[in-house]
Structure formats: C-alpha cells, structure tokens
Amino acid sequence: MHLEVRANMATRWGICGAGNISHDFCVALKTLSHEDHQIVAVAARSLDRAKKFAKTHGIPTAFGSYQELVKDPDIDVVYIGVLDTHHLPVGLMFLNAGKNVLCEKPLAMNHREVMHLISAARENNVFLMEAVWSRCFPVYAEVDRLLSENSVGEVKVVRVCFGLPLLHRERTSQKEQGGGALINIGIYCLQFALMVFKRERPESIHATGVLLPSGVDESLVVVLKFSGNRMAVCTCSVACDLPNDASICGSTGIIRVAHPMHCPTSLEVKGKETQFPLPDPGLPLNFTNSTGLRYEAEEVRRCLLKGLKESIKMSLADSELLIEVMDEARRQVGVVYQQDSQSLASIP
Known part of the structure; x- marks a missing residue:
C-alpha cells in the first residue's frame, strides 16, 4: 500500500546513509518549511553511527540497518546517499518494498543497473529520481527559458569543465568504490550538455583520457557531436582544479554559467549577470553550495503531490541517456568496473 502525500501534510523523509552528502542533504532540508518537509528517520550500517547522525540533525528515529528503514510505514520517500557501488541493491530494496526513492547520482554504475532500477520503480508504481541536483537549480531553469526563447541564437558549441x-x-581513486573522474564529477558536465541539446542522443561520442594505476580515469575529455553540426566538449579531472564553469555558445551570443557550474548561483548572458542566492546553512557543510539540495527536495515533493512517478527536470529517460553516454565514454578509455560483468541474478 502506497502512502498518499497531500498538500496539507509534510513530506516525510527517510535518510539512507549517514555520510557527508546525507549530512548536507539534511542541512538543506532544514532550510525549507517544517510544514512541507520533515526528516523522520535515518538508517546507517551501525546503530551508533545512525544515532550520532540523528542527534546532529534532530531526527527522531535511528536505525542500525537499511532493512529497518524499509519496514518503517511512516516514510513517504527515501533519500539514498550510500556509496555509488551500493545504489543498485539498496535502491532495489526500497523500490521493491513500495517506497518512493531519490537516489544520489550516479543512479547506478552502468546502463544495465540503471534499467534494473527503472524497471523496479515502474513495476512497483513508485517514484524514482536520480539526484542530479543541478537540474533543479533556478539557474538551470533560467538557462532552459533563455534557450527556448533563442536568446543567443542557434546553439553551436557547449563547453563544460x-x-x-x-x-x-579512496572512493574517488579506487575502482572497488566506484572511483574515477567521469562517474564522480564528469557526470555533471555530460548532464549539462545533454540538457542544453534537449536530451538529444549524440550522433557520435569520442572520449580520451588517462588512467590511474587502479584502472579508473584520472582525467577525461568527451566530445559529443549532435545533429546540425553542433558539438559539446566536456572535460573532467580528479587530479587538479579546473574552472568548473560552462559556456553555451550561440550564433548571436554566449550564456555563461560561472563557477560552480554544477550548483550555480549566478548566470551571465551577453555581459549581464543575474544572481540566485542560497539561504545560509544551519550547520557546516561538506560540499560547496549544498543548501541547494533543497531544490531537488522541493521537486520531489511537487512530483509526489501531483502523483507523478518521475520528474520532468531529471526524468528516467534523462538518466538512461546519461548513463549510456557515460558507458560509451568509459568503454573508449578502458575503464571497466566489476559491475560491468557481474550477474544481476543474485540481486532481488
């Protein structure tokens, strides 16, 4: 039985994972109205860890296993903030139990795993969204509006780094923990390019990069060619700082999304800059602009109130296309994860 989320009730969140990103997500939720969003439970791999996290964030219930959170009847939606390599089994656990899910990016390690999660969501008639928080930022909505109005003419080149x-x-450099530049931060570059080109499937994908001794990519460049001789150049690295910005170059002007491109608070169009400030956090954050996680939480609530099973801002089709492009880029540079050959038969 699925819980109905109504406008006069708060969306009740369960937090799966007590790491850095889950901390920031909870801080972001606290910047929203308590009448709309409430964190009612957190689950970690140990009860002590869950209790410590719950105390920090004022969460009433702490579980020492993810399975206990699955059984909680008072959860409307689960935020999954566990290690990337665990997204598939943990996600399936909640989806198959009839829970709505917001899962941190990447949704899973490869296309096959992503489709397994999407199938589970559809079979169980529940909401699923990949937490590419960038898509929910006001700057991205403004970019979409500007493009729809052809404010810089025909887009010819997109550059993102x-x-x-x-x-x-370790989680960035070790293959067993889902390391690599592309899957950890390059995903933001690719999703931006695919968004600008209206979710169009690229005509060609060309990737080159350098690998760490562990077999994951240290730095990577992906060139996407779209119809009409349009291109996107995406550069990512876990070895050094890059500008972390994006330019949409059209026939009559340029839209610049300044640092940080993946969680922006400003936008420049033809020399005119517009600011989109974030609220101050109630606790120290682990990542830049993490109070912006509030935007994806608001999007989830909006979808649940409307009875939607996916978001139009980051749809399941978006997630499928994104992982397809990432898989091909990985294939070309020679990054292979255990999950690429692992059988799904043992996963529920």
Missing part, C-alpha cells in the same frame, strides 16, 4: 584534486580520497 569540472576538476578537483581528489586523489587523496
């Missing part, structure tokens, strides 16, 4: 020195983090 994002790089951070992250080699000291």
Whole structure:
C-alpha cells in the first residue's frame, strides 16, 4: 500500500546513509518549511553511527540497518546517499518494498543497473529520481527559458569543465568504490550538455583520457557531436582544479554559467549577470553550495503531490541517456568496473 502525500501534510523523509552528502542533504532540508518537509528517520550500517547522525540533525528515529528503514510505514520517500557501488541493491530494496526513492547520482554504475532500477520503480508504481541536483537549480531553469526563447541564437558549441584534486580520497581513486573522474564529477558536465541539446542522443561520442594505476580515469575529455553540426566538449579531472564553469555558445551570443557550474548561483548572458542566492546553512557543510539540495527536495515533493512517478527536470529517460553516454565514454578509455560483468541474478 502506497502512502498518499497531500498538500496539507509534510513530506516525510527517510535518510539512507549517514555520510557527508546525507549530512548536507539534511542541512538543506532544514532550510525549507517544517510544514512541507520533515526528516523522520535515518538508517546507517551501525546503530551508533545512525544515532550520532540523528542527534546532529534532530531526527527522531535511528536505525542500525537499511532493512529497518524499509519496514518503517511512516516514510513517504527515501533519500539514498550510500556509496555509488551500493545504489543498485539498496535502491532495489526500497523500490521493491513500495517506497518512493531519490537516489544520489550516479543512479547506478552502468546502463544495465540503471534499467534494473527503472524497471523496479515502474513495476512497483513508485517514484524514482536520480539526484542530479543541478537540474533543479533556478539557474538551470533560467538557462532552459533563455534557450527556448533563442536568446543567443542557434546553439553551436557547449563547453563544460569540472576538476578537483581528489586523489587523496579512496572512493574517488579506487575502482572497488566506484572511483574515477567521469562517474564522480564528469557526470555533471555530460548532464549539462545533454540538457542544453534537449536530451538529444549524440550522433557520435569520442572520449580520451588517462588512467590511474587502479584502472579508473584520472582525467577525461568527451566530445559529443549532435545533429546540425553542433558539438559539446566536456572535460573532467580528479587530479587538479579546473574552472568548473560552462559556456553555451550561440550564433548571436554566449550564456555563461560561472563557477560552480554544477550548483550555480549566478548566470551571465551577453555581459549581464543575474544572481540566485542560497539561504545560509544551519550547520557546516561538506560540499560547496549544498543548501541547494533543497531544490531537488522541493521537486520531489511537487512530483509526489501531483502523483507523478518521475520528474520532468531529471526524468528516467534523462538518466538512461546519461548513463549510456557515460558507458560509451568509459568503454573508449578502458575503464571497466566489476559491475560491468557481474550477474544481476543474485540481486532481488
């Protein structure tokens, strides 16, 4: 039985995972009205960890296993903030139990896993959204409006880059933990290009990069060619800082999404800059502009109130196309994860 979310009731969130991103998501939720959003439970791999997290964020219930959160009848939607390599089994656990899910990016490790999650969501008639939080920022909505009005003419080239020195983090550099530049931060570059070109499937994908000794990509460049001789150039790296900005170059002007491109608070069009400030956080954050996670939470509530099973801002078709492009880029540079050959038969 699926819980009905009504306008006069708060959306009740369950938090799966007690790591850095889950912390920031909870801080962001607290910037929204308590009448609209409430965090009612958190689950971690140990009860002590869950209790500590719950105390920090004022969450009434703490579980020492994800399975206990699955059984909680008072959860409207689950936010999954666990390690990328666990998104498939954990996501399936909640979807098959009839829970609505907002799952951190990447939705899963490859196209086959993503489709497994999408199928589970559809079979169980529940909401599923990949938490590409960028898509929900006001700047992105403004970009979409400007493009629909042809404010810079015909878009010819999109240039996006994002790089951070992250080699000291095991989850970024080790294959077993889903490391690599593309899957961790390059995903933001690709999703931006695909959004600008209206979710069109590229005519060609050309990727080149350098690998770490662990077998994951340290730096990567992906060139996408679209119909009408239009192109996108996406550059990412976990070895060094890159500008983390984006330019949409049209026949009559340029739209610039300044640093940080993936969670922007300003937009420049033909020399005119517009600001979209974020609220101050109630607790220290782990990542830049993380109070902006509030926008995807608002989008989830909007969808649930309307009875939707996916978002138009980051649809399941968007997630499928994004992972297809990522899979092909990985194939070309030689990054292979265990999940690429692992059988799905043992996963419920």
